[in-house]
Amino acid sequence: MRALTLTALLLATPALATPANNEWHAKAREMLKHAVEVPTVEGRNKVPELARWFGDQFKAAGWADSDIKVVPYEGAPGDKTAALIVRWPAAVKSNAKPIMLMAHLDVVEAKPSDWSMDPFTFVEKDGYYYGRGVYDIKQGATAITTALLELKANGFKPKRDIVVLFTGDEETAGNGAQLAATQWPEFKGLDFGLNSDGGGGAFAADGHDLGFSIDTAEKTYADYSFSVRDSGGHSSKPKPFNPITELSAALVRLGAYRFEPMQNETTRSYFQERQKVEKGPLGDAMRAWLANPADGKAADFIEADPGEVGLTRTRCVATMLNGGHAQNALPQLAQANVNCRIMPGVSPDAIRDELQKIAGSKVQVTRLDKNETSYASPLRPDIMKAYTDSIHVMFPNAPIIPTMAAGASDARPFRVAGTPVYGVDGLWIVVPEDMRAHGRDERIPVKAFDDNVDHWVRMITAVAK
Ligand SMILES: [Zn+2]
Structure with a gap:
């Protein structure tokens, strides 16, 4: 793995010069x-x-x-x-x-x-x-x-x-x-x-x-399964409870959910440096959030910027979906994979519990890996x-x-x-x-x-x- 995560900090310096003979x-x-x-x-x-x-x-x-x-x-x-x-x-x-x-x-x-x-x-x-x-x-x-x-x-x-x-x-x-x-x-x-x-x-x-x-x-990588089960039946006789409908509703709630914004020493220093060169509304949001870590609105504004996404909190997103077993049968199982990138110091088990609350009692949320908390x-x-x-x-x-x-x-x-x-x-x-x-x-x-x-x-x- 190797990825640069820098965004524009403007400062003129000559880049390519002649290599020394050494x-x-x-x-x-x-x-x-x-x-x-x-x-x-x-x-x-x-x-x-x-x-x-x-x-x-x-x-x-x-x-x-x-x-x-x-x-x-x-x-x-x-x-x-x-x-x-x-x-x-x-x-x-x-x-x-x-x-x-x-x-x-x-x-x-x-x-x-x-x-x-x-x-x-x-x-x-x-x-x-x-x-x-x-x-x-x-x-x-x-x-x-x-x-x-x-x-x-x-x-x-x-x-x-x-x-x-x-x-x-x-x-x-x-x-x-x-x-x-x-x-x-x-x-x-x-x-x-x-x-x-x-x-x-x-x-x-x-x-x-x-x-x-x-x-x-x-961040800590973790995958979770959202699964909903039922006994199924003939699709000509729909039942009030349908795993696909239930799972869909849970995933819509997940999509709208925002985890608590968090700062750590690294991201604080990062935003300190970034705000020096960000003059517009993004810079204002960085300054506001640094001054008041409880300012969730400022964090949300930063998080919405494609260059800063993922830096203000844990993020979880649905990445795979499957369900049902025949076109004319009520589903017995609907399942989604939810991938999370968890803030350092936060345990993947705690995120599981939070996901379970979002998903509701009809959806079973299970961890799919054993990744441990990174600090x-x-x-x-x-x-x-x-x-x-x-x-x-x-x-x-x-x-x-x-x-x-x-x-x-x-x-x-x-x-x-x-x-x-x-x-x-x-x-x-x-x-x-x-x-x-x-x-x-x-x-x-x-x-x-x-x-x-x-x-x-x-x-x-x-x-x-
Ligand atoms: Zn590498």
Whole structure:
């Protein structure tokens, strides 16, 4: 998963400049090329090979064998995948808790017939790198690896353990992150994680700087079934109670229902930044809501904006419907799927109870997954500062905007377990032209990739020195 959630924050900054000539940028390019050309798609079982290859890069750079581990595991059914775990122990014994650096090695499928080039052949053209995964998120795995190699070569001595986690099924089952967060010993007692699969910057095609986001929270995904049953009968003899009619009425009530507006530290900071550049009625609503979180009208106005939808509350929407079994029979069952994106800190069970009240006693509301409550990561000053400082080295005026993602990433099981995770990637793209994650002709600006390697060197230095 990787999606930019930035909206217009206007600030003129030159976007595309000439890449500097730098041996680490060359090394990173070579690694990215290799990574893209191993097709780590679900079911092709290529992730273990790429995980071993990244492990070998660390080994060649002087990491001990005992600090490099490729852990095979089962991803989605039939998917034999693996995670790479690399430890860089603190140079001297320290009481500081270890930190984690994250990326994933798997990519979403890409068909050559859908692309204007082979998706698994790395191409450099007109200032861009092309290939499946260059954006999501082989560039992140490569930038983190290059930064660590560069730091080691330059004699950097970490004051705390750094643990790398590259998973192999983020795009599908997410089992690697789940196992790491709950079972693998390397990830016990972490202070926090930094995820390359989140955050990053955007520029408009005219060079306007749209700002850099730092992902500090995500909504919890949950599905619910609404079902209504009856004994049925002949449709020539209708009965007062009809499951399809009853379900329809419940779904109409759901469609009109608005969950309680909520703010958290992340969304408050987000709207603080947003209102600075929103001059019109939307900006007024943001200012009113920030001043008075009980102002539901202002929250509703914000929520109605397509760029802000989902940011003021839990949202639930009917996504699938079926019912009845014959054209001339009274239905015995009518069923709908209701998909919810729940505010951090709110439990999916509590939302079930609320949905049951909306649906009424004739409708049975059931949870369809076991997803646990996700928690927003606190906006730690040390991490906010490290990220802001590093981005400002490249773009001194870029707004830094904490964001809450509507989808889930490998950060999720860690946030569920109480470990804060920050999406702090430094890659930037031109929007909307370069928003091609999971899509056709995925690409990143060469300069942005070089910038991101340098950014990770600064980030790791700031939090581990
Ligand atoms: Zn991703």
